[in-house]
Amino acid sequence: VRIDALEAAIAEDRRKGIRPMCLVGIFGSTNTGAMDSLPDLRRIADRESMWLHADAAYGGGMLLSRERPMRDRGLELADSITLDPHKWFFAPLDAGALLVKDESCLTRSFGMKPSYLTDGFDRSSERYLYITHMCFEQSRRFRSLKVWMSLKRYGSAEIGRWIDANVRQAERMHALVEKHPDFEAASDPPMSAICIRYKGGEPAEAARLHSSVARRIEQGGRFWISTTELKGRTWFRINPVNFRTRPEQMDELLALLERECAQAVVAAKKA
């Protein structure tokens, strides 16, 4: 979020009689791990009486990092936070979490008290809450079990070490690309996501080249990467978020990208 553009958009809404109600800041963007300034967004949200939500779905994993836990970036200033254990807490898919500062906001929004969901027992001493009063769902699977089990089995310190290893892998890819004449990186990786692009070939063919190379790499079965759009260009998006990934695999991946890109340029010339 560009703060000047945000301020202008809020002012424009107010001029039109529209009341803006929520600001969403990102704590680790999908493409590059970029972070919004949550203290700045908090200041604006307070001034404008708006809700502040922080999307830490991916970047929230950094909170467990041993080397750079990013606990000084103001995430705690948000009214609500999305955090996806199925991303960078290495949990299996379907374990998204929403944390709210004031739980009564959820019960006020979703709470319902049909007689069959209430009983006469005094539960004031129990750490037990009907989930149905806090979200859309009632009958649901026990999603939190796998998150709890992995924290119990591996512990937050070990998971944090895996996260640090992934960040170092992205940094290694960045360092390799910086030295490489045919590739460039979109930015320094603050987390594990890194976008790089091949500079060779015809500019008009770049998007096609990147997607055809990413497809060939997927078909090879050794790596899976995607492509994305940034700054009006197509990039390879690489995000090591697996605890089995090894540093040397970054070298291997870049060498493979180099070969595949060179071949794609030759093939495009022949076509």
Ligand SMILES: Cc1ncc(COP(=O)(O)O)c(C=O)c1O
């Ligand atoms: C920053 C960020 N927010 C939200 C999402 C969406 O997460 P989910 O698929 O768990 O809804 C993603 C998914 O890539 C993401 O990277």
